[in-house]
Every structure is written in structure tokens, then in C-alpha cells.
Amino acid sequence: MSARTLSALRGLAVLAVFAVAGTATAYGVTRLDREDVPGLPAATEGLWEYPRLSSPPLPSDSPAPFADEDRPGVHHADLRALVLPAPKGAVEDRALRGSEGWLTTDGFLAEYAGPDRAALGQLLVDTGLRHVAARGWTTPDGTHTRVYLLRFGTAAVVDDLFHQHLAPRDAPGHRVRGAERSVPDEDFPDASGIAEIRRSAYDERRPYGAEHVRQAYLSAGDVLAVVLQSREGTVATGPFAQTLALQTQLLA
Numbered sequence: 110m111s112a113r114t115l116s117a118l119r120g121l122a123v124l125a126v127f128a129v130a131g132t133a134t135a136y137g138v139t140r141l142d143r144e145d146v147p148g149l150p151a152a153t154e155g156l157w158e159y160p161r162l163s164s165p166p167l168p169s170d171s172p173a174p175f176a177d178e179d180r181p182g183v184h185h186a187d188l189r190a191l192v193l194p195a196p197k198g199a200v201e202d203r204a205l206r207g208s209e210g211w212l213t214t215d216g217f218l219a220e221y222a223g224p225d226r227a228a229l230g231q232l233l234v235d236t237g238l239r240h241v242a243a244r245g246w247t248t249p250d251g252t253h254t255r256v257y258l259l260r261f262g263t264a265a266v267v268d269d270l271f272h273q274h275l276a277p278r279d280a281p282g283h284r285v286r287g288a289e290r291s292v293p294d295e296d297f298p299d300a301s302g303i304a305e306i307r308r309s310a311y312d313e314r315r316p317y318g319a320e321h322v323r324q325a326y327l328s329a330g331d332v333l334a335v336v337l338q339s340r341e342g343t344v345a346t347g348p349f350a351q352t353l354a355l356q357t358q359l360l361a
Contacts, residue, residue, distance in 0.1 A: 156347050157196035157248060159355060165190035174330045175305045175361070182264030182305065182330025184360070188242045191332070193256050193356045195246035202245030205255065212241040217257050220337060225283040232274060237262050252344060253320075256356060257335040264330045268307075271328035275335075276309035281324060287339060288322035290314040296346055297353070301327065303361045308353065323349050329360035 164186070167173070171185035184191065189210035195201045205212060214233060218226045238259055245255040261267050274282045281291050290313065297310035310325040320339040327334035334356055338344045 155250070155345055156351050157199075159196045160194050162194070162355065162359065164359065182267075184260070184330060184332055188240055188258055188260050188332070191359050192242050192244045192258055193352065193359060195244065195254075196248065199246035199248045199254075202247070202253075202255070205243040205245040207241075207243065210242060212243045212257070214238060214241060217241050217243065217259070217335075220255065220257075220285055220335075222284045222286050229275075229283045232270070233259075236266050236270060248348070250340070250345075251342075252338055252340040252348065254352060255335075255337045256352070258360075259333045259335070261331055261333065267328050267331055267333045270333055271307060271309070271326060275333070276326040276328075278309075281311050281326075285322060285324055285337060287318050287320055288313045288324065289318060291322070291324065294323065294325075297325070297350070301357045302354070303357060305330065306357055306360060308357070310349075310353070317343075325349075325353050327353075327357060327360065329357070332360055334360060
């Protein structure tokens with residue numbers, strides 16, 4: 110990867126991460142054009158236009174997730190309101206909305222290959238998974254995006270799941286369907302741009318199967334986020350980076 114491309118991706122991350130300072134805060138990077146990022150190469154064109162985002166309301170007298178010293182990392186906002194919405198022009202996958210906005214555990218596990226699915230399912234039972242909220246969509250270029258937010262009892266549980274089971278340094282802990290061999294994505298450093306949120310991103314190694322698959326995991330307090338993108342041909346780097354950055358913002 111060229112130094113110019115790496116510089117542009119870092120620029121995306123810087124522009125896409127703003128502090129969340131209240132329930133009415135709106136994010137200004139729902140749409141990024143080349144003029145928004147100095148030196149952005151043509152390879153990262155085609156970014157998506159998202160609705161203008163704002164942090165969801167908190168229950169009365171509830172702190173932001175990383176402002177509570179007694180219960181660090183607890184998200185008091187409705188988990189369903191923390192899932193990134195579909196961008197303009199995308200066709201939403203209504204099935205991922207589940208019942209009243211809650212997806213079943215099996216609905217999430219369907220993303221994983223046979224033996225990995227069973228092992229991960231048992232792990233989620235053992236670690237006390239509470240809720241799954243999700244959204245999915247397909248953009249006109251054929252990219253299929255799925256975003257899953259899994260809430261657990263404490264940030265410590267999520268941190269252990271992230272580092273020890275789902276997002277180890279060398280490869281994903283469980284194999285996603287259609288991604289035979291995934292390796293750390295060198296386009297994305299571990300830093301998310303927000304100190305309390307960790308990130309691991311993986312890219313499928315060539316030769317791809319029927320589709321190219323990118324995947325990422327975010328450890329954000331008591332919420333574990335899983336972002337998957339697949340497409341026949343190649344999943345573009347720019348929209349993947351944009352999607353991760355905006356979902357990170359909503360969890361901050």
C-alpha cells in the first residue's frame with residue numbers, strides 16, 4: 110500500500126471521529142467528497158451519503174458511556190438507536206431488524222460457518238449476551254453491509270471477548286461464511302480515533318470465493334460491534350472505512 114493511500118485513510122479516520130458531547134450532537138461526516146480530505150486518491154472515491162447522524166437521547170440523569178467512573182463503558186441509550194442507519198440509495202435488509210428491533214442470537218450466528226457458529230453460540234451463552242440490534246443494506250454497487258451490536262453485562266466481558274475470542278491479532282477467532290482465509294487488514298490500525306474504543310479489521314486473502322469479504326470488530330464498553338461487507342468482485346476500502354468511523358462515533 111502506498112504512503113499516499115495510507116495518509117488518505119488516516120485522514121478519513123481523523124475527519125470521521127468527533128467527540129460526542131450531548132444528546133443533540135450531530136456528526137458532520139455523513140458524506141465525504143474528495144475535497145473534504147486533502148490528497149484523497151481516486152481509489153477511495155464512491156463514499157456513501159448517510160443521513161445526518163446524532164447521538165440518541167439518554168435516560169434522565171444517565172451519563173454518557175465513557176463518562177461514568179462507577180460503571181465505565183455502560184451504554185444507557187437504546188441499543189437499537191446506536192446502530193448506523195443505511196446510506197442514501199441503499200436497499201435495507203428488513204429481516205435484520207428482527208422483532209421490534211431486536212435480532213435473535215441465531216440471526217447473528219447465521220453469519221458464521223458451521224462449526225464456528227456452534228462454538229460462538231455457546232460462547233455467547235456463557236458470557237451472558239443480553240441483546241442484539243442490527244441493520245443491513247445493499248448499495249447500488251452491490252456491496253452488502255451488515256452491522257451488529259451485541260450488548261453484554263459489563264465492559265470487562267466485551268474486552269475479553271474482543272481480545273481473546275473474536276478479534277485476536279493474527280486472524281478472526283471465528284470464520285465468517287464465505288471468507289475462507291482472513292488476515293489483519295493493514296489499511297486499518299488498531300486505534301479507532303477514540304481512546305475507549307478498540308478496533309480490529311480483517312480482509313479476505315485472495316483468491317476470493319464468490320464474494321470478497323471484509324470484517325471488523327469494535328470493543329466499545331459493554332457493546333461489541335461487528336461490521337461485515339461483502340461484494341462480488343472487490344469491497345472498496347473507502348466505504349468500509351467510512352462505515353466503521355461512523356459506527357464508532359455512535360458508540361462513543
